[in-house]
Amino acid sequence: MKIWLTALNAFCLIGFLGAQASTTTPQQQFIEKVAPSIVSVEVVVRVEISAEGESDTQEQKQFITGTVLTADGVILVPATSFSDEWFKQFLGDQEEFQVKITPQSFKVSFAGDTKQYDAELLATDSQLGIGFIKIKELGERTITHVRFTDTLPRIGEELWTVRRKGKAFDNAPYLERVPVAGAITKPRKALILESVATVLYEPGTLLYTPEGEAIGVLIMIFDKDAREEGFGGFFRFFGGRTPSVMESYLLPYAEFKPTLEKALERKQGGTTQ
Amino acid sequence: MWRNLLIALLIVGMFVPVSAQSRGRLEDALRRDMGQARDKVFPALVNILVVSRYFDGGRAQYSIAGGSGVIVSADGVVLTNYHVAEDAVRLFCTLSSGERYEARVLFNDPLTDLSVLQIRLPENAPPRKFPFAALGDSDALNTGDYVLSMGNPLLLSSSVTLGIVSNPRRVFVNPISSEIEEAEFERGDRSGMLTRWIQHDALILPGNSGGPLVNLKGEVVGINQLGGAGLGFAIPSRIAKRVLEQVLTQKKVERGWLGFKALPVDKLKRTTGVLVGSVLPESSAEQAGLKPGDIVLSIDRKPVQARFVEEIPLVYQMVADLPIGKTVPVEIEREGKHETLQIRVDLLEPFYGEEDEFRSLGFTAREITPAMARARRLPRNAVQITGIRPGYPMDSAEPKINAGDAILQIGDKPTRNLKELAEAIEAYRTQELIPITVQRKEEILISAVRNKPPSDPSPSVEIPRAWLGVRTQVITRQVAESLTQPDLKGFRITEVLPYTEASKSGLQVGDIIVALNGELLEASRVQDARDLERKIEQLTIGENATLTILRGGERVEVAVKMEPSPASAESTQVVRQREFEFAVRDITPIDRMRNRWKEDQQGVIVTEVTNGGWAQLGGLRAGDVILALNEQSIQQTSDFQRVMEEVLAKQPPVLVVFVMRERETTFAFIEPDWKEIKNTN
Numbered sequence: 001m002k003i004w005l006t007a008l009n010a011f012c013l014i015g016f017l018g019a020q021a022s023t024t025t026p027q028q029q030f031i032e033k034v035a036p037s038i039v040s041v042e043v044v045v046r047v048e049i050s051a052e053g054e055s056d057t058q059e060q061k062q063f064i065t066g067t068v069l070t071a072d073g074v075i076l077v078p079a080t081s082f083s084d085e086w087f088k089q090f091l092g093d094q095e096e097f098q099v100k101i102t103p104q105s106f107k108v109s110f111a112g113d114t115k116q117y118d119a120e121l122l123a124t125d126s127q128l129g130i131g132f133i134k135i136k137e138l139g140e141r142t143i144t145h146v147r148f149t150d151t152l153p154r155i156g157e158e159l160w161t162v163r164r165k166g167k168a169f170d171n172a173p174y175l176e177r178v179p180v181a182g183a184i185t186k187p188r189k190a191l192i193l194e195s196v197a198t199v200l201y202e203p204g205t206l207l208y209t210p211e212g213e214a215i216g217v218l219i220m221i222f223d224k225d226a227r228e229e230g231f232g233g234f235f236r237f238f239g240g241r242t243p244s245v246m247e248s249y250l251l252p253y254a255e256f257k258p259t260l261e262k263a264l265e266r267k268q269g270g271t272t273q
Numbered sequence: 274m275w276r277n278l279l280i281a282l283l284i285v286g287m288f289v290p291v292s293a294q295s296r297g298r299l300e301d302a303l304r305r306d307m308g309q310a311r312d313k314v315f316p317a318l319v320n321i322l323v324v325s326r327y328f329d330g331g332r333a334q335y336s337i338a339g340g341s342g343v344i345v346s347a348d349g350v351v352l353t354n355y356h357v358a359e360d361a362v363r364l365f366c367t368l369s370s371g372e373r374y375e376a377r378v379l380f381n382d383p384l385t386d387l388s389v390l391q392i393r394l395p396e397n398a399p400p401r402k403f404p405f406a407a408l409g410d411s412d413a414l415n416t417g418d419y420v421l422s423m424g425n426p427l428l429l430s431s432s433v434t435l436g437i438v439s440n441p442r443r444v445f446v447n448p449i450s451s452e453i454e455e456a457e458f459e460r461g462d463r464s465g466m467l468t469r470w471i472q473h474d475a476l477i478l479p480g481n482s483g484g485p486l487v488n489l490k491g492e493v494v495g496i497n498q499l500g501g502a503g504l505g506f507a508i509p510s511r512i513a514k515r516v517l518e519q520v521l522t523q524k525k526v527e528r529g530w531l532g533f534k535a536l537p538v539d540k541l542k543r544t545t546g547v548l549v550g551s552v553l554p555e556s557s558a559e560q561a562g563l564k565p566g567d568i569v570l571s572i573d574r575k576p577v578q579a580r581f582v583e584e585i586p587l588v589y590q591m592v593a594d595l596p597i598g599k600t601v602p603v604e605i606e607r608e609g610k611h612e613t614l615q616i617r618v619d620l621l622e623p624f625y626g627e628e629d630e631f632r633s634l635g636f637t638a639r640e641i642t643p644a645m646a647r648a649r650r651l652p653r654n655a656v657q658i659t660g661i662r663p664g665y666p667m668d669s670a671e672p673k674i675n676a677g678d679a680i681l682q683i684g685d686k687p688t689r690n691l692k693e694l695a696e697a698i699e700a701y702r703t704q705e706l707i708p709i710t711v712q713r714k715e716e717i718l719i720s721a722v723r724n725k726p727p728s729d730p731s732p733s734v735e736i737p738r739a740w741l742g743v744r745t746q747v748i749t750r751q752v753a754e755s756l757t758q759p760d761l762k763g764f765r766i767t768e769v770l771p772y773t774e775a776s777k778s779g780l781q782v783g784d785i786i787v788a789l790n791g792e793l794l795e796a797s798r799v800q801d802a803r804d805l806e807r808k809i810e811q812l813t814i815g816e817n818a819t820l821t822i823l824r825g826g827e828r829v830e831v832a833v834k835m836e837p838s839p840a841s842a843e844s845t846q847v848v849r850q851r852e853f854e855f856a857v858r859d860i861t862p863i864d865r866m867r868n869r870w871k872e873d874q875q876g877v878i879v880t881e882v883t884n885g886g887w888a889q890l891g892g893l894r895a896g897d898v899i900l901a902l903n904e905q906s907i908q909q910t911s912d913f914q915r916v917m918e919e920v921l922a923k924q925p926p927v928l929v930v931f932v933m934r935e936r937e938t939t940f941a942f943i944e945p946d947w948k949e950i951k952n953t954n
Binding site for chain 1 (some may be wrong): 330331332334662663664668669671727728730731734735736737738800801802803804807811840880881883894895896
């Protein structure tokens with residue numbers, strides 16, 4: 001009797017422990033691996049709009065999401081909120097007025113940490129709509145950064161990414177899955193994602209394999225011909241399925257790598273040139 | 274019968290020319306009177322240019338605005354609107370003769386929207402008598418009287434328009450509640466309680482503000498204040514005279530106030546007295562026992578009557594003229610019984626308190642007056658935050674502090690006014706975290722501000738890409754066939770940009786690039802347009818690339834050095850001029866290329882001019898190329914910095930900036946207020 005009871009207890013215990021082990025899903029593991037490298041960045045820009053010698057200047061603050069690329073604090077961010085060159089592409093040639101955007105400051109916050117870390121602008125790539133900033137002084141803090149893979153995503157493959165809720169939700173991370181829907185070769189090689197991603201995600205968002213390796217970065221590509229059609233293009237941007245003024249695409253790591261390397265060169269060569 | 278008809282015709286014939294003659298004489302008389310009125314007042318008309326300091330976005334900013342005014346005394350006293358001269362740090366009055374003088378504000382009266390200025394003669398200038406206009410009697414105006422508006426509409430100097438008085442006693446009324454609607458100007462200062470405007474239709478436009486409304490005798494009967502849609506409104510000269518008298522004799526305007534709101538009695542089927550609509554808490558009226566619903570019959574033994582809303586301003590004017598501090602008998606009727614209350618006349622205080630910037634923490638704040646505190650349920654003896662500058666310490670307060678919050682204390686130091694606020698901030702200057710107690714509606718919160726100055730702005734640092742200075746078109750199949758070369762593929766050069774390596778290498782418009790570094794270019798469709806650019810981007814800046822081109826049917830190999838793309842080439846060092854608030858950088862070859870300048874074009878490009886800063890006020894614009902400063906040639910930023918150091922040391926009254934602007938040269942004249950610059954720093 002005793003033996004049977006002991007065996008029964010052991011069986012229950014094994015079952016219980018097994019159950020505990022299987023509650024950590026691959027998705028949760030993915031989030032735990034990737035989320036620490038997703039940060040919030042507060043950027044202040046000065047926007048100057050001038051026409052006929054008069055100008056109006058406003059200072060604006062925005063919150064953008066960044067991804068830590070290196071252990072010493074290089075962070076990939078969307079440049080759409082602070083790149084003057086990017087904005088000029090977006091506006092096109094305007095003779096009646098000029099807009100100048102100058103970033104004033106960058107402050108990085110890590111989830112669960114109330115401290116803000118000052119960062120400086122390292123480089124921008126206005127063609128891709130992305131920028132690189134670097135934290136000035138990390139102090140004692142160690143940070144998690146992403147790892148890249150050269151693997152080319154395939155059409156139909158589901159890529160994963162982590163997003164964060166706002167501050168009121170303690171920046172809680174959550175998973176989103178994005179299927180690769182197609183590929184383009186003109187005007188550059190990139191991948192088409194299912195439309196929800198292109199609407200919701202900022203340039204600079206990294207997409208990953210389920211194993212947590214960054215496989216590509218979201219970029220903006222302008223369709224200059226659509227813009228030249230004027231108002232029709234503008235409306236299509238907001239509502240239609242026909243080619244838009246700008247859309248998001250996934251740039252595979254292999255295509256992104258040269259830009260990343262040039263940005264990191266700037267870090268080594270001094271912060272500003 | 275025929276004889277009678279003839280007589281009738283003769284009689285009619287006599288009247289027709291007589292009517293025409295009368296009309297002609299009337300028109301001549303009007304023209305003559307207008308001319309005389311114009312001649313009397315024009316010399317006294319001034320065009321006012323104002324440099325104003327205002328607060329927005331948590332910081333002090335500057336702007337230029339213009340308006341009109343009229344000289345009312347031989348020693349150069351000028352009347353204009355308060356909304357023209359408010360917050361002025363510099364004022365210029367230009368007479369119709371073209372002479373320009375600085376002026377200063379003697380007194381601002383927001384309640385009547387009037388300002389009194391004094392023209393200042395330059396130092397060592399001999400004394401002079403200014404032409405001036407006489408103030409007439411606005412009470413004598415009737416509907417239909419001709420009036421002239423004189424001023425500077427749309428900054429067009431010395432203009433006159435003719436109209437008639439539409440209503441000499443206009444008030445703005447809420448048609449349902451029968452209450453006076455006060456006009457609120459940009460800063461929120463309210464006007465209208467005391468004013469019955471002269472409504473007229475002599476066209477006035479922006480720029481006419483502060484200019485005189487003139488009768489045909491050449492007397493100023495009003496100061497134009499508002500206009501639009503064919504309607505104009507002028508402050509009567511009666512009010513202007515009163516303000517002027519007080520300013521010139523007492524250097525200020527003070528008005529009495531009892532503390533109750535007056536409403537007309539017509540709806541109570543009365544013809545006498547005025548209805549008390551409300552009594553302000555803690556006012557002398559409340560303390561004396563006045564209640565809403567009382568009918569005030571007399572004040573200081575003078576009968577009071579406001580049957581209709583148009584008479585309400587007269588009641589307030591009567592109260593305003595009462596001696597401040599005196600206790601006056603106020604006879605009232607309450608529930609059919611008469612009573613006399615003794616009410617102390619208080620000083621009518623301005624609604625808004627003074628405002629200032631606190632740059633180190635990045636916010637602006639305003640003193641809370643008793644009137645503000647009552648109207649907006651704000652705490653007394655505190656200051657209200659009016660703006661917070663993004664990225665500055667106050668912006669990073671935790672928990673968040675908002676514009677509109679009232680600061681009660683900093684640390685243990687009360688902040689009852691701006692002076693105490695400045696002292697408290699100074700006391701905590703070296704502390705990393707500053708505790709701030711604020712009130713938000715009825716809540717009192719404590720927040721902490723990290724006292725860390727903002728970092729310097731980040732310069733633009735575009736990643737450089739290899740670039741070829743040409744524009745191209747794809748040789749599409751259609752184009753190739755039209756050239757009877759159906760197999761032709763590649764890129765035809767449509768433009769060679771000057772001063773680029775491409776131009777130096779001898780590339781020409783019409784050349785067809787068929788290969789790059791030996792690799793054939795397979796472009797034949799419109800969507801291949803960016804292929805050449807993509808391939809060039811992958812090359813190394815500074816290295817030579819070999820282009821195989823077709824020129825005149827011949828294949829030619831051209832070596833071109835790869836240079837950085839224009840966007841990255843603009844990432845040059847920017848030099849900021851802090852005192853005058855603008856920034857410059859050196860000219861690059863790309864600038865010369867883009868603007869088609871000469872290859873040896875020197876100078877520094879103005880990259881930004883802060884809105885409202887001294888540089889902008891002096892006429893400098895972003896995009897200008899500075900060629901010389903105070904006659905010293907500027908070739909590059911090092912010259913600029915050297916000359917600016919001299920300027921800051923010598924502090925000349927004007928900095929003459931010789932610039933190139935859109936292929937023409939011109940001058941900008943920066944005239945800083947060195948005292949203001951010193952205080953700001």
